[in-house]
Amino acid sequence: MMRTVAFSQKKNRARITTSSAVPSQTTGSEDRAYWCKILYKMASPVVFNLAKGTLKQNMPVETPKGYAKKYERVTYLEAVGRTMAGIAPWLALPDDNTAESKMRKELRDALLKGIAKAVDPQSPDYLNFRTDYQPIVDAAYMALGFLRAPQALWEPLDSLTKLRVIEEFKALRTRSGAYNNWLLFAGINEAFLLKVGAQEDPSRIEFARRKIEEWYVGDGFYSDGPAFSMDYYNSYVIHPMLVEMFKVLLDRKKIGKSEYDQALKRMIRYAEFNERMISPDGTYPAYGRSITYRTGAFQALAQVALMQQLPEHISPASARCALTAVYHKMYDYCNNFNEKGWLVLGFCGSQPNIADYYTSTGSLYMATLSFLPLGLPADNEFWTSPAEKWTSVKAWSSEPFKKDYHVEY
Template sequence: MTSEHPNPPHGETVRDAWVARADALLDAARRHATPGAGRIYFPGAEGGYGHAVDGLEGFARTFLLAGFRIAGARGEGVDQIIAHYSRGIVSGVDPEAPDRWVRMEEHAQAKVEAASIALVLDLTRPWIWDRLDALTQQRVVDYLAPVVGDDTYPQTNWVWFRIVVQTFLRSVGGPWSADDIAADLARHDSFVREGGWLSDGDERSYDHYVGWALHVYPILWARMTGAADLAGDRNDADVARLDAFLHDALALVGGDGSPLIQGRSLIYRFAAAAPFWAGVIADVPSHSPGRLRHAADRIVTHFAERGAPDADGILTMGWHGAWRELAQSYSGPGSPYWAVKGFLGLLLPADHPVWTAPAEPLPIEQGDVLRAIVSPGWIVSGTTADGIVRVVNHGTDHALPGARTTDSPLYARLGYSTATSPIADERGWLEPLEQSVALVDRYGRATHRTAMTLRDVRVPGGAEGHVGIAASTWDAHLVDPAPTAHRHGSGLAGETLSVGTITTTSIVRASSEVRIVVVDALAPGQDAATLRLRLGGWPLSGDEVVGGTDDTGAWVSSRGSSSGIRALLPAGVAGLVSRADADPLGVRTLVPVIEHEVRVGEPVVALLDLAGGEHSAPHAAVDIDGATVTVTWPDGARTVSRLIDSEPPAPALRHHEVRRGISHAIAKEQHA
């Protein structure tokens, strides 16, 4: 597979290339189906929910892709796909079949997969549902019916699984509950946040689920048979939110097509393309079909060119290749096939104008990107020269406000990018290292920042050279985690101990960030002499990773990228920390770090950088005069940022002083 080409060779159309990709995935899936076709067992170790659930996932998730193909082809030329999955449905709902589907009463995961089955039965109604015999149709209804009145659905994106199933049941004369659907829609509405974003539940859960679930399902549901009267007064708002979200989603795609490596369920890979196709289907007003299709193509192609699917046509549990620890504890070999949501555009027939619309570039392909996303508390900085999109995170942790857990490496780090992965092995869940600010005790235990308070996030000006500013304050706490069988993205709960309070401000420009850290206070009984303040930089991974240090800084190079950190105020001790098989991007990871003595109330300032190429730790100059921060950046540009104290005005501070408890927020910024 290759990148989208404005004039595909050999007379191939853009859509033909997508069809070929989809059919290769479906061909591989059929090779691993049971004789009755009711389950599909992909190679690999059994998942955390057991063998039967693995087989159901294999069927239901690839059935999504089959449905897109069948509906987009209007049932023509897809007879083999129709026959195979029709046969699987007959077996799946036959209580005596050896490959029958796990029922919802037997395992809750069936509730997830039932939604895919119901959605596709609606999409392919003339070619599958209408041709099923009456007994099988009744068995399908009986299989889906337990969703009605079931109040055990998690109050997250799962509410859409019940909405979709009940809408299908309603359309075929089965049982359904208007009260259930109303309650689920109200719950969805409670997830709505500023700027078209949604949080996946009450926790501060901002990740790819915003796009591939919370935006995609409303668009598809509104088009289901019998949904018009239920969705009629909601559709405009859903489309408007999607339209707003896409401004940010487009800016988060790297120049190489990589999605942001952040959040749970990353093994779904190119499902990240789904909201762009949803935008085409919904005919959003602000984004052209050519740009949305191009974004989807860049994402799918990114993975295809890096081993996903693999040489056997299989999507493994991993990012590019297989890396099991990236999956959730419950995931099985069929789980990665939610990736096929990225092929949602195949619902659109060959005569849809999206397939002939000129491809338009991503934001990162047009120029450098600098934007604030308020809801997750992110500053986004993308640089065209290397194609890397970076996120500096001061508001997302997959936790409730006030929660004290370990930091989830997938959510609570201070930075994520399209070129780096958080350390996500077992140790990564226990010890913040990369992209962290932590107090480290005499035993080497590092504090966590879950339940940070977002203080500010903004880009004060749009002219070239302007900066993004974000800040947060948190209770730096140690955690002795309790054992747990399953992990769903949040940090680990356990016994906690407060060590102190930390406020961190990020001033971001291009590939660089000036990070200002103040230990506001230590908890009673804590001794500064027994603690160290550690700042971790961007991690880089690969088969060959090199790094070095000097008196004030450390740097790492791998796969054509470089990461550096340098102490600016005061002097610190630079170092490199190595991890083996710690993330999906390589066998070795190096993290540049700086350590400082703990001095309560005094600012510690470091420069962090992530860029293409190979170079040593970057240099910059910072001057703090009261609440004014002047930065001379590595390229010589100079910015002046005014930091506002959230408390009543205090007398002017001496050079390099910052009062304890300060909340940094930008009031004025200029470029000189």
């Protein structure tokens, strides 16, 4: 019996070692096809059910022990807003005759129908913007989606739906969120209103702007409120939302270019850490709050890549290969979907015990946020360049790699 157990353990160790190997080199087009497949799989249950008015009916909802909210009032907007922010750049690409374009068009058409249902009081999938604090967060991700793809997701909406969206966003002003990264949610909600020509509340924008600047601690990291916490919130929220908010303010001449440029430089610096967190086998540290957001941890790196602002020593190909390795590890090796394609509560598979008290099924769709480079066309160098090693692969292969440093901006 003991020999059988030992043999079984040995086989299991071998299986893990094999699955943990660096993926064989693939072409950029193969990587892109794989990214599209995963993102389409992840987004489809949310988007297609919303379009049919069956999201609340069909979305299974998991919550951890001690969950602190009434999930039926918040989880559905969480799923919609977060998914929308992640797929928006991809949906913004023009249609063509490819299989990928067919997937994009299906999702885009369905999401436009779904947005109309989400703000229609007579719809079974009318989403809650008007009570509880959590909608401040997830309206902000919806705003991020509109800002990332205005021609694809905002302009095609009919006038009544646009008016309803604006009114739902204004209704968020009856509440204030937490004194931390939540300030950015209120700020970007108002920046969205400013962008679409509605009357914004400048005080919410200004409060977020001043406090986030005050909470900068250096070397690409912001504190999440007055106290620093070591987690992925600089990527989940702070850098991407701050830069997007500043982009709107810069376009409206409400801030100077130097302020925007500094925020962008800080995000680029943080993206360097983001890239170095990816090990040679595609794993990354499971630390801090909200690790159930999975690959959302790499939104900052993904946004810098989408903006074609990667640091000189991180090539587009190496960033692509690093993220692809993460996806293979996270979505091939870990069973993160249930039998109907919904994300399950956990990090690598079903692990409800690691979920935070504010996390439910809808929360998990932050995972879409690292797929932003799909907004780059297939002929961009991010996708056409031959595969390259990323920093940790070079470091652990005894190859030259860039020495890290501290920056003071």
